[in-house]
Amino acid sequence: MRSMKAILSVLLAGTMLVGLAACGSKEPEETTAAPETTLADVTEATTAEPVDETTAEEESETADETTAADETTAADETTAVDETTAAETTTAEETTESGALTAPKDQAGILALYNDTVNGAYDAQVGFHKERITDNENLDAGVAFKTFKGLVYKFMGIGAENKYTMDVSKGQWADDEPHKYLRKSTLTGGDLTGATCKESGDNLIVTLNVKNGSTVGSSSSTKASTPIDKCGICVGNEDKDYYDHKTGPVVYSAIGGTFSKATINESYSNAKVVATIDAATGHLVSLKVEYNIKMSIDTGSIGTANATGTTHISYSNFKY
Numbered sequence: 275m276r277s278m279k280a281i282l283s284v285l286l287a288g289t290m291l292v293g294l295a296a297c298g299s300k301e302p303e304e305t306t307a308a309p310e311t312t313l314a315d316v317t318e319a320t321t322a323e324p325v326d327e328t329t330a331e332e333e334s335e336t337a338d339e340t341t342a343a344d345e346t347t348a349a350d351e352t353t354a355v356d357e358t359t360a361a362e363t364t365t366a367e368e369t370t371e372s373g374a375l376t377a378p379k380d381q382a383g384i385l386a387l388y389n390d391t392v393n394g395a396y397d398a399q400v401g402f403h404k405e406r407i408t409d410n411e412n413l414d415a416g417v418a419f420k421t422f423k424g425l426v427y428k429f430m431g432i433g434a435e436n437k438y439t440m441d442v443s444k445g446q447w448a449d450d451e452p453h454k455y456l457r458k459s460t461l462t463g464g465d466l467t468g469a470t471c472k473e474s475g476d477n478l479i480v481t482l483n484v485k486n487g488s489t490v491g492s493s494s495s496t497k498a499s500t501p502i503d504k505c506g507i508c509v510g511n512e513d514k515d516y517y518d519h520k521t522g523p524v525v526y527s528a529i530g531g532t533f534s535k536a537t538i539n540e541s542y543s544n545a546k547v548v549a550t551i552d553a554a555t556g557h558l559v560s561l562k563v564e565y566n567i568k569m570s571i572d573t574g575s576i577g578t579a580n581a582t583g584t585t586h587i588s589y590s591n592f593k594y
Contacts, residue, residue, distance in 0.1 A: 385461060392506040399447035404588065409586070415577065430581055440455075487502060490523075538569060560588070560589060561589040
C-alpha cells in the first residue's frame with residue numbers, strides 16, 4: 275500500500291510538474307501574442323501608408339493639373355485681353371488713319387465742326403440747290419392796310435407764290451456775287467442756347483439752337499445783325515429777293531420810298547440750324563434753317579399790320 279501511495283505521490287508530483295511546465299509554457303505564448311497584435315497594427319499601418327501615398331500622389335497630380343489649368347486659363351484670358359486690346363487699338367488706328375470725323379461731345383467742339391464745315395463749303399464755292407419758303411402765314415391789319423396784303427407778303431417772302439428757288443453750279447460764284455448763295459458762319463457760343471451732334475450712318479448730324487433776335491427798320495435805322503444771320507444764310511439790309519432773313523431794314527428798303535415815316539419791327543424765335551455732314555469727307559450733305567418770324571409794319575399814314583409766318587431754308591445737293 276505504501277509503495278502504491280508512493281507511486282501515486284510520484285505520479286501526482288509528475289502531473290503537477292507537467293501542469294506547471296504547461297502553465298510556464300503558456301506565458302511565453304501570451305507574451306508572443308502581444309507582438310502578433312503589434313504586427314497586425316504595423317501591417318495595417320503599413321497597408322494604410324501606401325493608400326495615403328497613392329492619395330497624396332493623386333492629390334499632387336490633381337493640384338498640378340489644377341495649377342496647370344489655372345495657368346492655362348490665366349494665359350488664355352491674358353491672351354484674350356491682349357487680343358481685345360490689340361483689336362481696339364487697331365480700330366482706333368484705322369479710324370485715325372481714315373480721317374473720318376467723330377461726333378464732338380461738347381458745345382465748343384460741335385460749333386467748331388459746324389463753322390469749319392460751312393466755311394469750307396464757302397471757300398470751295400460749292401454748287402448746290404437752294405429753296406426758301408415762309409408758310410403758316412397770318413396777317414392782322416386794318417381795312418386800309420389789307421389792300422396791300424399781297425405786297426406785304428412779297429416783302430416778307432411769305433406764301434407759296436413767293437417761294438425762292440435757285441440751282442448753283444460749282445464755279446458759278448466767280449461770275450456772280452457770292453453773297454447770293456452762301457455766307458461764312460461766324461456763330462459763337464454766345465449765339466446759341468444749345469448744340470448737339472450725333473452719328474447717323476456715314477454722316478454726322480449737327481443741330482444748333484440759335485438765340486432769338488430782333489431788328490428795326492426806319493429812316494434812322496437801316497442796319498441789323500442777329501444770331502441767325504451768322505449761320506451762313508444770305509442776309510443784307512437792302513431789298514433783295516435772295517436774302518433769307520427778311521429783317522426790318524430789308525422791308526423798310528422796299529417801302530421807304532412810299533412810306534418814309536414807316537417803322538418796321540421784326541423779330542424771330544425758335545431758330546434751329548441742322549447740318550448733315552459726311553464724316554468721311556467733312557463735306558456738307560444738307561443744311562436746313564428754320565425759325566418763326568413776326569413783323570409789325572407801321573406805315574405812319576395808313577395804319578399798322580402784323581404779319582407772322584415760319585421760314586424754312588434748305589440747301590441740298592452740294593457739289594464740291
